Amino acid sequence: MTPSHDVVLVGGGGAGLRAAIAIAETNPRLxxxxxxxxxxxxxxxxxxxxxxxxxxxxxxxxxxxAYDTIxxxxxxxxxxxxxxxxxxxxxxxxxxxxxxxxxSREADGRIAVRPFGGMKNMRTWFAADKTGFHMLHTLFQTSxxxxxxxxxxxxxxxxxxxxxxxxxxxxxxxxxxxxxEAITARAVILCTGGCGKVFxxxxxxxxxxGDGMALAYRAGAPLKDMExxxxxxxxxxxxxxxxxxxxxxxxxxxxxxxxYRYLQDYNLGTPQPHPVLRTMELGPRDxxxxxxxxELEKGRTIETPYGHVVxxxxxxxxxxxxNAKIPFVRELCIKYQxxxxxxELIPVRPVVHYMMGGVHTDINGATPLPGLYxxxxxxxxxxxxxxRLGSNSLTECLVFGARxxxxxxxxxxxxxxxxxxxxxxxxDEHRRLEHDLLNxxxxxxxxxxxxxxxxSMEQSAGIYRAGASLRTGMDEIRRLQERYADVAIExxxxxxxxxxxxxxxxxxxxxxxxxxxxxxxRREESRGAHQRTDFAKRDDVRYLAxxxxxxxxxxSARVDYLPVTITRWPPxxxxxxxxxxxxxxxxxxxxxxxxGAGV
Amino acid sequence: MADRITLQxxxxxxxxxxxxxxxxxxxxxxxxxxxxxxxNHVKDQxxxxxxxxxxxxxxxxxxxxxxxxxxxxxxxxxxxxEYAPGPIRVEPLRNFPVIRDLIVDIxxxxxxxxTVKPWVVRDEERxxxxxxxxxxxxxxxxxxxxxxxxxxxxxxxxxxxxxLDPKFLGPAAIALAQRYNLDNRDQGSGERMEVLSEHEGxxxxxxVGECTKVCPKHVDPAGAIQRYKLTAALESMKSFFLxxxx
Numbered sequence: 001m002t003p004s005h006d007v008v009l010v011g012g013g014g015a016g017l018r019a020a021i022a023i024a025e026t027n028p029r030l031x032x033x034x035x036x037x038x039x040x041x042x043x044x045x046x047x048x049x050x051x052x053x054x055x056x057x058x059x060x061x062x063x064x065x066a067y068d069t070i071x072x073x074x075x076x077x078x079x080x081x082x083x084x085x086x087x088x089x090x091x092x093x094x095x096x097x098x099x100x101x102x103x104s105r106e107a108d109g110r111i112a113v114r115p116f117g118g119m120k121n122m123r124t125w126f127a128a129d130k131t132g133f134h135m136l137h138t139l140f141q142t143s144x145x146x147x148x149x150x151x152x153x154x155x156x157x158x159x160x161x162x163x164x165x166x167x168x169x170x171x172x173x174x175x176x177x178x179x180x181e182a183i184t185a186r187a188v189i190l191c192t193g194g195c196g197k198v199f200x201x202x203x204x205x206x207x208x209x210g211d212g213m214a215l216a217y218r219a220g221a222p223l224k225d226m227e228x229x230x231x232x233x234x235x236x237x238x239x240x241x242x243x244x245x246x247x248x249x250x251x252x253x254x255x256x257x258x259x260y261r262y263l264q265d266y267n268l269g270t271p272q273p274h275p276v277l278r279t280m281e282l283g284p285r286d287x288x289x290x291x292x293x294x295e296l297e298k299g300r301t302i303e304t305p306y307g308h309v310v311x312x313x314x315x316x317x318x319x320x321x322x323n324a325k326i327p328f329v330r331e332l333c334i335k336y337q338x339x340x341x342x343x344e345l346i347p348v349r350p351v352v353h354y355m356m357g358g359v360h361t362d363i364n365g366a367t368p369l370p371g372l373y374x375x376x377x378x379x380x381x382x383x384x385x386x387x388r389l390g391s392n393s394l395t396e397c398l399v400f401g402a403r404x405x406x407x408x409x410x411x412x413x414x415x416x417x418x419x420x421x422x423x424x425x426x427x428d429e430h431r432r433l434e435h436d437l438l439n440x441x442x443x444x445x446x447x448x449x450x451x452x453x454x455x456s457m458e459q460s461a462g463i464y465r466a467g468a469s470l471r472t473g474m475d476e477i478r479r480l481q482e483r484y485a486d487v488a489i490e491x492x493x494x495x496x497x498x499x500x501x502x503x504x505x506x507x508x509x510x511x512x513x514x515x516x517x518x519x520x521x522r523r524e525e526s527r528g529a530h531q532r533t534d535f536a537k538r539d540d541v542r543y544l545a546x547x548x549x550x551x552x553x554x555x556s557a558r559v560d561y562l563p564v565t566i567t568r569w570p571p572x573x574x575x576x577x578x579x580x581x582x583x584x585x586x587x588x589x590x591x592x593x594x595x596g597a598g599v
Numbered sequence: 600m601a602d603r604i605t606l607q608x609x610x611x612x613x614x615x616x617x618x619x620x621x622x623x624x625x626x627x628x629x630x631x632x633x634x635x636x637x638x639n640h641v642k643d644q645x646x647x648x649x650x651x652x653x654x655x656x657x658x659x660x661x662x663x664x665x666x667x668x669x670x671x672x673x674x675x676x677x678x679x680x681e682y683a684p685g686p687i688r689v690e691p692l693r694n695f696p697v698i699r700d701l702i703v704d705i706x707x708x709x710x711x712x713x714t715v716k717p718w719v720v721r722d723e724e725r726x727x728x729x730x731x732x733x734x735x736x737x738x739x740x741x742x743x744x745x746x747x748x749x750x751x752x753x754x755x756x757x758x759x760x761x762x763l764d765p766k767f768l769g770p771a772a773i774a775l776a777q778r779y780n781l782d783n784r785d786q787g788s789g790e791r792m793e794v795l796s797e798h799e800g801x802x803x804x805x806x807v808g809e810c811t812k813v814c815p816k817h818v819d820p821a822g823a824i825q826r827y828k829l830t831a832a833l834e835s836m837k838s839f840f841l842x843x844x845x
Binding site for chain 2: 039095130332338490
């Protein structure tokens with residue numbers, strides 16, 4: 001008997017669980033399956049540290065949040081989506097408060113907000129510096145009260161079932177038994193998160209292999225804006241563990257090898273003793289990561305066994321503030337870097353962190369493929385444009401997880417039946433997974449292919465790119481795809497075969513890698529996180545448009561462009577530092593931050 | 600420091616063998632490698648069939664708990680050099696059925712977790728328009744520690760009671776029940792008491808305290824259990840002296 005549900009969610013992180021709850025509340029009669037390759041509380045939302053943006057302060061406004069997001073995204077955001085996002089953000093965060101999320105508070109018990117990079121006002125809700133952890137566990141535990149939510153923990157989805165142009169379920173492997181099963185559904189929502197593992201040095205967890213992006217792409221849905229990949233400026237050098245932007249928001253300083261606050265040389269303002277919003281250390285991530293590369297060129301970084309670094313200095317904040325506001329930063333530095341940030345400088349370098357692009361969706365999370373939805377980092381709505389602002393992504397999981405859930409619930413309630421013949425597709429997939437993969441005798445070592453892919457992505461599509469390096473990268477990815485067809489699987493057993501899963505993940509990553517390089521090659525301009533040394537300027541005439549990557553029947557990629565939706569904020573120059581943005585409605589003057597907010 | 604160390608890794612392949620065996624692997628031991636880096640080296644370079652769980656490798660997802668030289672540990676937060684010159688014995692967490700190699704079945708905990716209703720229970724839902732519940736930093740401190748549980752299962756692995764009586768609710772589930780009981784937004788402590796005050800609830804615990812010792816996040820489940828015993832004893836005395844409805 002093939003398991004059957006009204007809606008199947010692929011992924012059980014922030015977006016997936018929020019969607020599951022939204023479906024349960026929209027229509028309690030619908031049955032919901034959460035199919036995830038890990039237990040939901042292991043999902044990578046758990047690692048998010050700094051916070052979740054939603055304008056609630058008396059001196060803040062939705063328009064300012066929208067303007068910061070749009071200018072931060074270098075005008076690649078769809079402004080209708082951003083307007084919906086900022087409007088629903090505070091309600092979604094409040095809903096999580098009602099569900100028990102331990103948001104940090106002011107002394108009188110109200111929600112506290114903190115500053116964040118690229119944000120003009122304090123609007124980032126936080127749960128110390130384990131915001132993602134607390135959000136995920138709150139969502140997971142809350143989801144347990146809905147009997148209509150059925151979980152398939154540790155099931156890996158390998159394919160979407162498509163019939164008559166409509167997505168009608170998935171094929172998945174139950175890791176524990178190794179069995180291949182079809183799970184049918186009237187609608188499927190992809191919430192599998194990002195794809196940082198395509199690169200060698202990333203904050204992303206091992207599970208972040210772009211599975212949902214590859215599933216959608218192979219089923220015929222386009223990927224959008226895949227050239228926009230975010231490097232976070234402050235990762236620990238060996239592990240890639242993230243040191244949250246909140247460390248800078250609380251007053252942390254970026255120093256080069258001479259102890260100099262080098263960001264002042266890169267149009268990010270002049271150094272002040274206290275953090276100033278949208279200035280210096282509170283500039284956007286793309287600009288800070290690019291500044292690091294320039295310092296590296298100038299020979300002003302520090303060489304370590306794990307590459308060049310700069311320093312993040314928190315010493316002047318003192319133990320009390322560090323323990324109250326960013327205790328996890330201290331815990332991670334002591335544990336993994338063997339140093340105490342109360343007394344020592346933290347070595348940091350840019351690290352791959354977030355994919356702004358993803359599966360193309362409309363404002364309700366619907367992809368162009370009927371029955372298929374996506375939300376969270378897997379999706380590109382797009383509110384992040386060419387560069388995401390820190391603390392917008394956790395909120396995005398909530399706002400667009402809920403929207404996708406509602407839209408899928410409505411679609412699933414229309415009464416469209418699953419065509420029984422889709423189940424036959426399981427047979428094909430079974431053959432691929434068992435015969436082609438489990439029993440094959442390949443010659444190529446999995447880890448070698450993965451490492452070579454990661455290395456060529458870093459070399460060709462890193463912080464700075466050029467036509468020539470991208471073409472080399474594309475050739476290498478194509479060769480790796482050919483070699484992947486001959487991948488060796490030593491493990492032929494069915495029970496919890498993690499090597500088979502790793503091989504499937506590598507297949508997903510190679511598709512995602514190809515889409516990144518393809519989109520980056522075609523975009524002959526520099527915008528946000530996509531910086532071309534051979535096309536150094538933004539070009540609104542040719543490229544104020546989203547890249548849309550489709551998979552051709554022969555497996556190759558085709559690129560189209562879709563105009564960016566502009567509502568109230570016409571394209572302007574991105575300005576940070578004291579020169580101050582001039583284009584924003586209700587713009588407030590720069591102001592120094594008070595330091596007394598409660599915890 | 601030696602530049603290499605030996606891992607003795609428990610292997611169990613239910614399709615091929617009925618009992619666990621050990622395989623030895625020699626791995627590099629630089630000062631910043633954790634046990635998990637050693638396992639990844641084995642899987643990538645030496646034996647692709649080794650099965651274990653991992654994800655965030657920053658001590659927050661809770662996936663990679665294993666028994667290291669007899670003690671439950673997060674392998675992403677435990678350094679190889681701490682065990683120099685070795686060898687290091689890596690086994691699955693104890694007190695759980697082993698699915699394969701270093702992977703255990705935690706389904707029992709997942710089922711128990713639901714029974715303690717780990718969510719905010721309200722007599723009446725608070726409308727969004729009413730804004731946030733006020734919760735001062737002191738009120739948050741009442742439960743905050745228990746909210747830090749990452750469900751890594753080290754406490755179940757260390758708990759001698761759970762080892763003897765698998766019906767025992769166990770440290771993490773009780774700590775999470777207390778996390779909500781002590782949250783001023785919650786009104787569900789009465790409903791949770793039915794499950795917690797059963798014999799297999801809190802009373803199973805003889806306060807060995809191993810759970811608190813091994814917890815990588817300082818949740819102190821033993822403290823949660825002791826504290827709840829007092830609450831439950833008071834409630835049961837009240838119901839003895841004050842008949843229902845009084």
